[in-house]
Amino acid sequence: MFLTQLEKITTFIFDVDGVLTNGDIIASDSGEYLRTFNIKDGYALQLAVKKGYQVAIISGGSGQAMQKRFEGLGITEIFLGVADKVAVYQQLVVKYQLEPEQILYMGDDIPDFKVMQLVGLPTCPADAVPEIKAISKYISPYNGGKTAVRDVVEKVLRVQHQWFDANPSAADSGK
């Protein structure tokens, strides 16, 4: 049944802190926050974009560091400094005419709670807070910033035969 759900996903939505990062923010005297992203997550995200999946970012945090990182991966739907994640989610649903079962969301903390109840496939990293784990349909064995994002992107792309195949068979030739 989980596989069936993966097959329907066309859209990924990710929170940033604690999901695409391990939750650390490095504060500098200038007031800038440095965030630590994972290169293996990055590989999966840019591949998903290239394969035609919709990838969106919705974060309460903000900063040029995040903006530039996500743009560099080919992501265009980047919403930072968001107070109401549900409102942004609704916008995306309308813009791309999405059904909930097409959407995988990964969040890790209470600000993700409401929006995660709307999507078809709410997921979280291994180190999400208990409230979020309780409503997730899939809990990655990996922590935020430690390939939890890679894990879910890879799972969807594999089921849909869009992931790397070291030994492509004739049956895959049309991909």
Add this chain to the structure above:
Amino acid sequence: MFLTQLEKITTFIFDVDGVLTNGDIIASDSGEYLRTFNIKDGYALQLAVKKGYQVAIISGGSGQAMQKRFEGLGITEIFLGVADKVAVYQQLVVKYQLEPEQILYMGDDIPDFKVMQLVGLPTCPADAVPEIKAISKYISPYNGGKTAVRDVVEKVLRVQHQWFDANPSAADSGK
């Protein structure tokens, strides 16, 4: 009995290095120190401020990075570069007319030792030094910078019905 103590808390006081961070300080050539804060701690702290708790920071360290981070969370009582933590503590007690049993303090090393003997609820992260563990009434299972602060703020707010409630009952409607 620990629950009874949590019920009386109106004020949180935190050391910074090793409590709100994992104790790492990242040194740059300019002489600036970068510090790594945790986003889940941040969520709990801003919520405590919004709910009307007094939150204070007392640190021997200093720098704009810390000042801006804590201001961004809504904290107003920020004391950096402090040599004598007891003196600052006494100031706060007078200013807000606090009783010791209203105060939860979290520290991790010897400079916190004296002030922790004055507060009603001295607490520490899992990786505090032995001297501090010995006088703490609660030792968080989490390390400094790894949600030890979230842990104690959440515990207090939960007992006082101020934490997130996914399924609010009629009895909570007055909150």
Add this chain to the structure above:
Amino acid sequence: MFLTQLEKITTFIFDVDGVLTNGDIIASDSGEYLRTFNIKDGYALQLAVKKGYQVAIISGGSGQAMQKRFEGLGITEIFLGVADKVAVYQQLVVKYQLEPEQILYMGDDIPDFKVMQLVGLPTCPADAVPEIKAISKYISPYNGGKTAVRDVVEKVLRVQHQWFDANPSAADSGK
């Protein structure tokens, strides 16, 4: 047989992210990425260069931080921002007239897959992705950025009597 392979190595080629680093990239507002290198890897790399081994870097990432770090270790063959690792590899093979069995490569993710099938001794860190582990002849017990590189450089230099010897015997006197 593995020892025999180590004896033939004259050339090391390394991917960067996830191999010479733990895969974290620290994003700043300026768009710069900070990368975290390991000092023990650095010791091994500069020693290999001094002992006359060819050391090359091939990375899809780019930036002055990497360029300067590797130059500082004495490495001259530094290829950054590479889309096609096989093409760069072929260049190096021609330039230095290398046989595959002279080359040890360490990679960790799918962009390393093709080139790793060409070299004599494909290796990877403990936390490489499954696709890469499957084609590696040696999987280091250490993670990327946590001395996986030191591990393979040291193994080669030891077998070839070029590593540190606390008690050199008469037989080594010619080295």
Add this chain to the structure above:
Amino acid sequence: MFLTQLEKITTFIFDVDGVLTNGDIIASDSGEYLRTFNIKDGYALQLAVKKGYQVAIISGGSGQAMQKRFEGLGITEIFLGVADKVAVYQQLVVKYQLEPEQILYMGDDIPDFKVMQLVGLPTCPADAVPEIKAISKYISPYNGGKTAVRDVVEKVLRVQHQWFDANPSAADSGK
């Protein structure tokens, strides 16, 4: 016997990378390296200086970040960019008329090997390389940058009744 050795120590000498840090160096585009120090190590070092111990730093690395960090702790004998650690060591021995048994050295890698054979009490972090562990008289249970330095400073100061004492007895009143 180990306690007897600790009682004679008047001088600490530390390598930096892998001892006072976890061995990570964070490279920026400007060519600067950020290094991550531990606040608990810092507390022990400044205390040792205040109590009159000689504390010296000898590192192959260099940079204003290190210089400023160590100066901030009150350390005056700071030798950076050192190619020959033995030469600097000999200088210190002459300048302060030191006997080997008065000196505790902590190193972690091969560049520390020779100098560690000269001092009375060679020590290392838990994650030192095998060559260094083999010649250390004490291996800290803590890793470099993770309070290995605190561990040895605290051990010496405790034995000499110079460490923090929560309940000073009359017998200590002369200290």
